Amino acid sequence: MTNSSGKAAIVSNKKVFSIYGKFVQKSLFDAGFSPVVFLIGDGERYKDFRTLQSALNFLAENNITRTDAIIALGGGVVGDLAGFAASVYLRGLPLLQIPTTLLAMIDSSVGGKTAVNSAFGKNLIGTFYQPSGVLIDVDTLRTLPQREITAGFCEAVKQGAISGEPLLLQTESFLEKYPLRSFRARHADNIFQGEIVRFVAAQVSFKAEIVRDDERESAENTGARSRKILNFGHTLAHALEKTTNYRYLRHGEAVGYGIRFAAELSKNIGLLESKDVNLLNDVVHRAGKLPPIDHLDPELVFEALKYDKKIVDDSLQWILLKGIGKPVIVPHGEIPLSAILASFNSVIRS
Ligand SMILES: NC(=O)c1ccc[n+]([C@@H]2O[C@H](COP(=O)([O-])OP(=O)(O)OC[C@H]3O[C@@H](n4cnc5c(N)ncnc54)[C@H](O)[C@@H]3O)[C@@H](O)[C@H]2O)c1
Numbered sequence: 001m002t003n004s005s006g007k008a009a010i011v012s013n014k015k016v017f018s019i020y021g022k023f024v025q026k027s028l029f030d031a032g033f034s035p036v037v038f039l040i041g042d043g044e045r046y047k048d049f050r051t052l053q054s055a056l057n058f059l060a061e062n063n064i065t066r067t068d069a070i071i072a073l074g075g076g077v078v079g080d081l082a083g084f085a086a087s088v089y090l091r092g093l094p095l096l097q098i099p100t101t102l103l104a105m106i107d108s109s110v111g112g113k114t115a116v117n118s119a120f121g122k123n124l125i126g127t128f129y130q131p132s133g134v135l136i137d138v139d140t141l142r143t144l145p146q147r148e149i150t151a152g153f154c155e156a157v158k159q160g161a162i163s164g165e166p167l168l169l170q171t172e173s174f175l176e177k178y179p180l181r182s183f184r185a186r187h188a189d190n191i192f193q194g195e196i197v198r199f200v201a202a203q204v205s206f207k208a209e210i211v212r213d214d215e216r217e218s219a220e221n222t223g224a225r226s227r228k229i230l231n232f233g234h235t236l237a238h239a240l241e242k243t244t245n246y247r248y249l250r251h252g253e254a255v256g257y258g259i260r261f262a263a264e265l266s267k268n269i270g271l272l273e274s275k276d277v278n279l280l281n282d283v284v285h286r287a288g289k290l291p292p293i294d295h296l297d298p299e300l301v302f303e304a305l306k307y308d309k310k311i312v313d314d315s316l317q318w319i320l321l322k323g324i325g326k327p328v329i330v331p332h333g334e335i336p337l338s339a340i341l342a343s344f345n346s347v348i349r350s
């Protein structure tokens with residue numbers, strides 16, 4: 001990103017660009033870049049091959065070269081797609097992530113995973129490609145809808161659950177102090193600003209630490225600090241998203257259910273104490289209301305699970321907990337189906 005006379009291709013969506021686009025364009029312009037803009041549709045369903053192809057065509061049509069840069073301005077959908085495009089166009093160009101959702105700030109913009117979804121499942125096609133930089137401005141959370149804040153906090157609960165009590169309790173006390181309904185109104189408050197910056201920084205540093213030691217999620221690494229543990233809550237989450245065609249639940253909301261399910265399952269097979277399950281349920285609850293899922297057919301959800309094989313061989317693996325901050329990877333075959341069904345039923349009904 002040292003080029004001060006090149007082009008910068010901003011990838012965003014209409015909604016985010018209408019709020020922050022002018023500002024980003026002007027900053028780039030002032031820094032000597034000539035910005036060009038590619039807008040994608042708003043929603044998970046646009047994180048697909050067709051959008052990727054349009055993005056790549058756009059880069060080629062605009063003669064973007066390897067000394068130019070791609071700027072991802074938006075949430076995780078924009079970031080994952082723009083990151084993928086940056087990694088394959090001309091075999092890779094500099095990428096700057098500017099995450100504008102809480103989820104993208106604390107999770108998706110950090111760590112270098114890029115992806116598009118395919119008919120066979122979520123994030124099945126992707127690359128590892130580290131951005132040249134991640135620019136986080138928590139002020140952008142001011143315009144974020146409450147549902148998206150909930151989704152972001154659910155990923156924060158996930159990171160707390162696998163990191164340990166300090167990070168989880170930081171999330172809990174933050175939400176206790178700043179209940180969701182007052183969240184947006186508090187943005188002008190300096191104390192709030194300082195606390196949200198510290199909150200985001202703690203989350204980012206946890207994720208970065210895990211990624212640093214297992215950047216490519218090595219198949220052999222199944223330890224308690226392997227990158228795989230970041231998928232805590234995600235096996236069920238991905239199945240719920242797939243079953244509902246990526247339209248009903250926000251990704252983070254699905255993770256909220258996934259966390260509660262994984263905690264319940266961990267308890268049902270004798271790994272986790274009830275008090276820890278209650279703590280996780282409580283923090284997810286504080287993160288906000290999740291859309292009901294009791295209308296979903298469990299058989300369809302379980303059918304969708306098999307596409308989420310976070311694996312090397314052919315078996316599904318569950319990331320479970322034997323305590324807060326103590327993740328374990330358990331092969332699907334070692335878990336009785338009755339425990340899975342009981343956990344699922346308990347989560348969808350409450
Ligand atoms: N790469 C990774 O490591 C990783 C990690 C976690 C999640 N993800 C991916 O991230 C995606 C979810 O990201 P997300 O939750 O950010 O969803 P998103 O990108 O769909 O953004 C959520 C909504 O908020 C809007 N928005 C974004 N910023 C805004 C702002 N500041 N003000 C107002 N509206 C704003 C968007 O237009 C969208 O409607 C999923 O595809 C998920 O798979 C990737």
Ligand SMILES: [Zn+2]
Pocket residue numbers: 107155234251255
């Ligand atoms: Zn996630």
